[in-house]
Amino acid sequence: MSTLIKQDILVELLENVGQGFEKARTAGKEAFHAQGFPTNKSEEYKFTPITKKIESSIQNLASARAFEVSAEQVKANVFEGFEGDVLVFANGHFQPSLSSPIEGVEIALLSDKVNTPIGTVAKPEKDPFCALNQSSFEGGLFISIPKKAQVQKPILLLNFYKANNGQVIQPRIWIEAGDFAEATFITHSVNLSDTPYFVNKVVEVKGGLNTQLRYYKLQNEDKKSIEVSTIESDIQKDGRFTSVTISLSGELVRNNLSLNILGSNSEGNMYGLYLLNGKSHVDNHTNVDHTVAHAESNELYKGILADSSRGVFNGKIFVRQDAQKTNAFQQNNNILLSEDAVVNTKPQLEIWADDVKCSHGCTTGQLDEEALFYLQARGIAKDQAKGLLLYAFAGEVLEHITDESFKAYCIAKVQERLGSNF
Numbered sequence: 001m002s003t004l005i006k007q008d009i010l011v012e013l014l015e016n017v018g019q020g021f022e023k024a025r026t027a028g029k030e031a032f033h034a035q036g037f038p039t040n041k042s043e044e045y046k047f048t049p050i051t052k053k054i055e056s057s058i059q060n061l062a063s064a065r066a067f068e069v070s071a072e073q074v075k076a077n078v079f080e081g082f083e084g085d086v087l088v089f090a091n092g093h094f095q096p097s098l099s100s101p102i103e104g105v106e107i108a109l110l111s112d113k114v115n116t117p118i119g120t121v122a123k124p125e126k127d128p129f130c131a132l133n134q135s136s137f138e139g140g141l142f143i144s145i146p147k148k149a150q151v152q153k154p155i156l157l158l159n160f161y162k163a164n165n166g167q168v169i170q171p172r173i174w175i176e177a178g179d180f181a182e183a184t185f186i187t188h189s190v191n192l193s194d195t196p197y198f199v200n201k202v203v204e205v206k207g208g209l210n211t212q213l214r215y216y217k218l219q220n221e222d223k224k225s226i227e228v229s230t231i232e233s234d235i236q237k238d239g240r241f242t243s244v245t246i247s248l249s250g251e252l253v254r255n256n257l258s259l260n261i262l263g264s265n266s267e268g269n270m271y272g273l274y275l276l277n278g279k280s281h282v283d284n285h286t287n288v289d290h291t292v293a294h295a296e297s298n299e300l301y302k303g304i305l306a307d308s309s310r311g312v313f314n315g316k317i318f319v320r321q322d323a324q325k326t327n328a329f330q331q332n333n334n335i336l337l338s339e340d341a342v343v344n345t346k347p348q349l350e351i352w353a354d355d356v357k358c359s360h361g362c363t364t365g366q367l368d369e370e371a372l373f374y375l376q377a378r379g380i381a382k383d384q385a386k387g388l389l390l391y392a393f394a395g396e397v398l399e400h401i402t403d404e405s406f407k408a409y410c411i412a413k414v415q416e417r418l419g420s421n422f
Helices: 003-013 022-035 050-057 071-076 128-136 369-377 382-398 404-420
Strands: 085-090 106-109 141-145 155-161 172-177 182-191 198-206 212-219 226-235 240-247 252-261 267-276 281-290 296-305 310-319 327-336 342-351 357-365
Touching: 022 128, 050 226, 050 252, 128 198, 128 226, 128 252, 198 212, 212 226, 212 404, 226 240, 226 267, 240 252, 240 281, 240 382, 240 404, 252 267, 267 281, 267 310, 267 382, 267 404, 281 296, 281 327, 296 310, 296 342, 296 382, 310 327, 310 357, 327 342, 327 382, 342 357, 369 382, 382 404
Parallel strands: 085 155, 141 172, 155 182, 172 198, 182 212, 198 226, 212 240, 226 252, 240 267, 252 281, 267 296, 281 310, 296 327, 310 342, 327 357
Antiparallel strands: 106 141
């Protein structure tokens, strides 16, 4: 490992951090030292050379500071038709003066909530970047939804990045929801700099009994960005958690998504779409841990890759011995539009129970030539026919977005990408 990474990250990030969470930070630091940055021999990062990319692209590994964001910039980046509340961040630091007060929801800085059990949902020993964030995040946000609260309006987490005085951005968000609560979160990031930067984000979601939570994420950042995004959720009895991740850009993106099924009659849903071109690299690592009986998980990830882009999918489903009557489904489908595009896919099942319904699979191929010919034979131009087929392939994931304004925005971005770059 290079001297650059050793000195700058270990000194600047692990030592020069804010106060609070001393026990959690120590645990994160120890977990990071035990694991180290992943190498090409690390099984979990086998196809994603993120350490090498950080070494070659990021010359300043100091923590990026907050910067001034205007109300006009916020307004310009809230998608048309959105009717919800907005929480604004600048380099991962919460900006309360630009954010909406959300009736009935507690919003606070993590530094004011030092008893928050961070690291108990997203455990630092599971991933070195999760450990790095826990040991050295600054600021952070605490969101608490009370018992039986029905938050009807979606909550937009709007992130602005401008890493000119430091290239490492480490947002941390803790979301907890009481029993029978319901809420929808949407996260979207905006880059205001042409300098490469590294985002290492961790979101912990702790649901209660019969909570209904949705978390939608759109990644459409600068081609120079390097991002590791970790989201982990505990799902209790009768609860439901649904994630939709749309990845359109970024030099190298790693998405870690884990669902812990902890109560019966609960449900975890994971949907993803990645449309890549140029030399973009997106790695989706998912994990579903079924620990109890009578629960369900559904997972569908789809990729369309052009040029020299690369996609990685590694999905794991664990069914513990006590998790009888589990229904777990996982599928990864890919279309390659170039001989230089690459997909590495590895769906996995590990089942220790004997009364379950589980399936997993993957497909990788090209556009259906017969379907393309069929459309052309009925007077549709080849480029238009190609776009229709690709959108039909991608649309199955987009349909799982329930907020209509965000769905319309994503559809427009996907159609723009399919029409102009593919």
